[in-house]
Amino acid sequence: MGTFLVSKRKNDEFQFVLKAGNGQVILASEGYTTKAACENGIESVRNNSQVDSRFDKLEAKNGKPYFNLKASNGQIIGNSEMYESVAARDNGIESVKNNAPDADVKEDL
Known part of the structure; x- marks a missing residue:
């Protein structure tokens, strides 16, 4: 099962990552x-991750594939790493x- 990990950046902003099992x-x-707001972002990922059209499949300038997950309003709510293949x-x-749907939420603040 996955886990959302909430942490703080050096600039005091909150962020989360979704980790696989x-x-x-x-x-x-x-x-x-x-x-x-970070917690709302997690809920948005839970909901939007179940809609195929919310995933933008992209390619970086270096040719590596990656994806963004967008909310219904088009705002990016998460992005992936760069992958070696499609x-x-x-x-x-x-x-x-x-x-995402059933992932626990943990904090590293």
Whole structure:
């Protein structure tokens, strides 16, 4: 089962990462000014991760595939790492879909 880990950045913004059951980070958030906004971002990931059209499959300038997860308003709520292949990126998307809905939330503040 996955885990959302909430932490604080050096600039005092809150952020979360979604980790798969094996501990690998599969999605990272933007910075949030409040913990409540960060928690809302987690709920947005839970909901939007179940809608295929909310995943933007992209390619970086260096040719590596990655994805962004967007909310219904088009705002990016999380992005992935760079992958070595399209298949690996697509597996990452499936991992977000499978882990996000029931993931525990832990804090490292």
